[in-house]
Amino acid sequence: MLIKRNLLTLWVLLLLFVSGSATKWNLFKRTPDAQEGDVRLTGSQSTSEGRVEVYHDGKWGTVCDDGWDMAEAQVACRQLHFPGAKSVVEGKEYGQASGPIWLDDITCKGTENRLITCGFKSWGVTDCTHKEDVGVICDSDTNVTMSNSTHSLDHSASLSDDLGQIFHSGDGCDFQITVQSATGNKWEDGTPEMLETKICAHRMIVSQFPFFSTLMGMTSITVNVSQSCQPHFTSFIRYLYTRKIDVTFSSAQCIHWMASTFGVKQLMEDTGRVFTKILPEDTSFHTQVSLHKYAVETEDLVLQENCIQYLAWNYENLTRSSAWPHLSVEVIGALLARSDLVVPDEYFVLQTVESWILEKGNSSSLETQAELLGLIRFPMIPAEKLYDLESNSSLYSTHENMYRENMLKALQFNVLLFSNLQTNPKFNKEDDDYHPRIYTSNPWSTVMDPFKKTVTKPVRAQYPSYNRRMQYDNGYNYRYHQPTVSPYIQTTTTSFSTPVHNSMIFQSNKAQWEANVFKNQHECSNHGLRCESVPVARLVPRSHLSQSNVLFRNRLLLMCQGKYICQVQDFKDNLAYIALNGTQVLAYPCTDDQYIYRFVVRPEYV
Numbered sequence: 001m002l003i004k005r006n007l008l009t010l011w012v013l014l015l016l017f018v019s020g021s022a023t024k025w026n027l028f029k030r031t032p033d034a035q036e037g038d039v040r041l042t043g044s045q046s047t048s049e050g051r052v053e054v055y056h057d058g059k060w061g062t063v064c065d066d067g068w069d070m071a072e073a074q075v076a077c078r079q080l081h082f083p084g085a086k087s088v089v090e091g092k093e094y095g096q097a098s099g100p101i102w103l104d105d106i107t108c109k110g111t112e113n114r115l116i117t118c119g120f121k122s123w124g125v126t127d128c129t130h131k132e133d134v135g136v137i138c139d140s141d142t143n144v145t146m147s148n149s150t151h152s153l154d155h156s157a158s159l160s161d162d163l164g165q166i167f168h169s170g171d172g173c174d175f176q177i178t179v180q181s182a183t184g185n186k187w188e189d190g191t192p193e194m195l196e197t198k199i200c201a202h203r204m205i206v207s208q209f210p211f212f213s214t215l216m217g218m219t220s221i222t223v224n225v226s227q228s229c230q231p232h233f234t235s236f237i238r239y240l241y242t243r244k245i246d247v248t249f250s251s252a253q254c255i256h257w258m259a260s261t262f263g264v265k266q267l268m269e270d271t272g273r274v275f276t277k278i279l280p281e282d283t284s285f286h287t288q289v290s291l292h293k294y295a296v297e298t299e300d301l302v303l304q305e306n307c308i309q310y311l312a313w314n315y316e317n318l319t320r321s322s323a324w325p326h327l328s329v330e331v332i333g334a335l336l337a338r339s340d341l342v343v344p345d346e347y348f349v350l351q352t353v354e355s356w357i358l359e360k361g362n363s364s365s366l367e368t369q370a371e372l373l374g375l376i377r378f379p380m381i382p383a384e385k386l387y388d389l390e391s392n393s394s395l396y397s398t399h400e401n402m403y404r405e406n407m408l409k410a411l412q413f414n415v416l417l418f419s420n421l422q423t424n425p426k427f428n429k430e431d432d433d434y435h436p437r438i439y440t441s442n443p444w445s446t447v448m449d450p451f452k453k454t455v456t457k458p459v460r461a462q463y464p465s466y467n468r469r470m471q472y473d474n475g476y477n478y479r480y481h482q483p484t485v486s487p488y489i490q491t492t493t494t495s496f497s498t499p500v501h502n503s504m505i506f507q508s509n510k511a512q513w514e515a516n517v518f519k520n521q522h523e524c525s526n527h528g529l530r531c532e533s534v535p536v537a538r539l540v541p542r543s544h545l546s547q548s549n550v551l552f553r554n555r556l557l558l559m560c561q562g563k564y565i566c567q568v569q570d571f572k573d574n575l576a577y578i579a580l581n582g583t584q585v586l587a588y589p590c591t592d593d594q595y596i597y598r599f600v601v602r603p604e605y606v
C-alpha cells in the first residue's frame with residue numbers, strides 16, 4: 001500500500017513536471033521578432049493552448065473555423081514545436097479578438113510544416129466574424145528520446161528514472177503480462193512453438209492506457225506480438241511508466257505497432273515522426289514501401305502521405321530500385337495521380353509504367369493496366385516523342401484504342417491555341433492531363449551546386465582580425481573562424497531559357513530565366529532585395545512574359561548530399577527560402593545543409 005501511495009505521488013509529480021518542462025522549452029524557443037507566417041496561441045495561461053493567430057504584414061490576425069479540423073490543428077501545433085495537437089476548440093473560449101481575420105477556408109493535408117503553406121482563400125479574405133475564430137490545444141507531452149538525438153529530457157530525468165526503477169524492481173507489482181510470440185517452428189503435434197516472456201507491472205500505471213484499462217478486473221493477461229517485436233516489449237511497458245523510450249530506426253515500426261495496438265496514442269504519433277527520418281536511409285526503397293503498406297494497414301493517413309510523397313519526389317530512383325517491380329497497383333496509382341512526381345519528362349512516366357506492367361505479367365488485369373495508363377498525362381509528353389509511341393510502346397497493340405484516343409488529345413493540345421482548345425467541349429483545363437508534373441529534363445530545369453569545390457579565391461577579410469567585437473556582432477559571420485576568408489561567397493547565378501509553354505505552338509517563343517542562390521544578406525542587398533532569411537533561391541524571368549493566359553508554377557528542389565530529394569518548394573515573389581537542418585521545416589532530414597539546387601519551370605494555362 002505504501003508503495004502504491006508513493007507511486008501515486010510520483011505519477012502526479014511526473015504529470016506536473018511534464019507540463020512544466022514543456023512550458024520552459026517554449027519560452028526558450030520564443031524568438032523576439034515575429035516573422036511573416038509565424039503562429040502563436042493567445043488568451044490562455046498555458047503556452048500549449050489558445051486562440052490561433054498568424055503573423056502577416058506586420059500584424060497578428062486570427063483564423064476562421066471554416067475548414068479547420070485536426071489536420072490543420074496538427075500543422076499549427078507542430079509549427080509551434082509541439083509534438084502534435086490534442087483537440088480543436090473555439091477561439092472565443094480564450095476571449096474575443098479584435099484584429100484582422102487573416103485566414104479562412106484553410107485546408108491542410110496535415111503534413112505541412114507551416115500553416116501558411118496550406119491552402120486558404122487569400123490574406124484577409126473572409127466572410128467570418130471573430131465569433132468563428134479557432135483555438136487549439138496542443139499536445140505538450142514529453143518527446144520521444146530518439147537514439148543519437150540530443151533531445152533528452154534532462155529536467156525530468158531523475159523523476160522518470162525513479163519510476164523506471166519501480167518498474168525495473170517489480171516491487172508491489174500486481175499485474176502480470178505474458179508476452180508470446182511464435183518462433184515459426186512447430187511442435188510434433190502441429191502446434192506452433194511459442195516464446196514467452198513474463199513482465200510484472202503495476203495496474204495503477206498501465207490502467208492509464210485504454211487497452212489495459214478494460215482489463216482491470218484481471219490480474220494477468222497474455223498478449224501476442226511478432227517475434228521481431230518481442231525484444232522491444234519490455235521497453236514499451238517501461239515507457240508507460242517513464243514516458244521515455246529510445247527509438248531506433250530498427251525498432252520504430254515495432255514500437256509504433258505496439259503503441260497503436262495497445263492504444264498509447266502519444267507514443268504512436270511520436271514514433272510516426274521518427275519514420276520521416278528513416279525514409280531517406282534506405283536506397284533500396286524497401287523500407288519506404290513496407291512502411292507505406294504498414295501505414296495503409298493501420299490507416300495512418302499522415303504516414304501514408306509521408307511515404308508516397310517521398311516516393312514521388314524520388315520516383316526516378318525508385319524506378320531503378322529492386323523494389324519497383326514489387327510495388328502494388330495502389331502505390332503506382334497513388335504516385336501517378338500526383339503533380340509533384342519528379343521525373344525527366346512525361347514520356348519517362350509512360351515508359352516506367354509500361355515496364356512495370358510487363359514485369360507484373362498477367363497478374364494485373366487489362367482493366368487495371370488501362371486504368372494506370374489512363375493516369376499518364378499524354379498532352380505533357382514532348383511532342384516529338386508522341387509520334388514514336390505507336391512503334392515504340394510495348395503495350396500499344398494491347399491497348400490501341402486508349403493510346404489513340406489519348407494521342408489525339410495530346411496532338412490537339414500541341415497544335416491548337418488555348419483559345420481554340422476552349423471551344424472544344426472535351427477540353428477542361430482543370431483536367432490533370434493538362435498540368436505538368438515536375439519535369440527535370442531540358443529545357444525545363446537547371447541545376448546549381450553552390451558547394452561544388454571550384455577554385456575559391458581567398459579574399460581579404462571584410463573585418464580586420466584584431467577586431468573581435470565586429471566578428472561577433474554580425475550574427476552571420478561568427479561562424480567563420482578564419483579571418484582571412486571573406487564571409488561573402490560569390491553569388492551563384494545561372495541563366496537559361498525555356499519556351500513560354502510546353503504546347504508545341506510556343507516552341508520558338510522563349511522565356512529567359514535567371515536563377516540565383518543568395519547565401520547572405522549582402523548578396524540579397526546587392527540585388528536590391530531584403531531577404532527574410534538566408535540562404536534564399538531566386539528564379540526570375542529576365543524579360544517580360546507576354547502570354548497572359550500562361551502562369552508559371554515553378555518549383556525548387558533540394559537534393560541532399562546529391563542522393564535524394566529532401567524538399568520541394570514553390571516560389572513566392574520569385575523567392576524560395578531555404579530550410580537549414582536545424583529549422584525543422586525540411587520534409588525529410590538532411591544531415592548537412594549542402595544541398596544541390598534544382599530550379600524547375602512549370603507553365604500552365606490559366
Ligand SMILES: *[C@@H]1O[C@H](CO)[C@@H](O)[C@H](O)[C@H]1NC(C)=O
Binds near residue numbers: 025139140
Ligand atoms: C520535441 O523535440 C523537438 C526536437 O526533436 C523539439 O524541437 C521540440 O521543441 C520538442 N517539443 C516540446 C514540446 O518540447
Ligand SMILES: *[C@@H]1O[C@H](CO)[C@@H](O)[C@H](O)[C@H]1NC(C)=O
Binds near residue numbers: 147148
Ligand atoms: C547512433 O548511435 C549508435 C550507437 O549508439 C552508433 O553506432 C551510430 O553510429 C550512431 N549513428 C549516428 C548517425 O550518429
Ligand SMILES: *[C@@H]1O[C@H](CO)[C@@H](O)[C@H](O)[C@H]1NC(C)=O
Binds near residue numbers: 180182192222223224
Ligand atoms: C497467440 O497466438 C497463438 C498461436 O497463434 C494462439 O493460439 C493464441 O490464442 C494467441 N493468444 C492471444 C492472446 O491472442
Ligand SMILES: *[C@@H]1O[C@H](CO)[C@@H](O)[C@H](O)[C@H]1NC(C)=O
Binds near residue numbers: 361362
Ligand atoms: C499471360 O497471358 C497470355 C495471353 O494473354 C497467355 O498466353 C500466357 O500463358 C499468360 N501467362 C501466364 C503466366 O499466365
Ligand SMILES: *[C@@H]1O[C@H](CO)[C@@H](O)[C@H](O)[C@H]1NC(C)=O
Binds near residue numbers: 385
Ligand atoms: C523509338 O525507337 C527508335 C528505334 O529503336 C529510337 O530510335 C527512338 O529514339 C525511340 N523513340 C523514343 C521516344 O524513345
Ligand SMILES: *[C@@H]1O[C@H](CO)[C@@H](O)[C@H](O)[C@H]1NC(C)=O
Binds near residue numbers: 314316559562565
Ligand atoms: C539516384 O541514384 C543515383 C545512383 O544510385 C545517385 O547518384 C543519385 O544521387 C540518386 N538520387 C537522385 C535524386 O537521383
Ligand SMILES: *[C@@H]1O[C@H](CO)[C@@H](O)[C@H](O)[C@H]1NC(C)=O
Binds near residue numbers: 582583591593
Ligand atoms: C546542421 O548541420 C551541421 C553541419 O553538419 C551540424 O554541425 C549541426 O549540428 C546541424 N544542426 C542541427 C540542429 O542538427
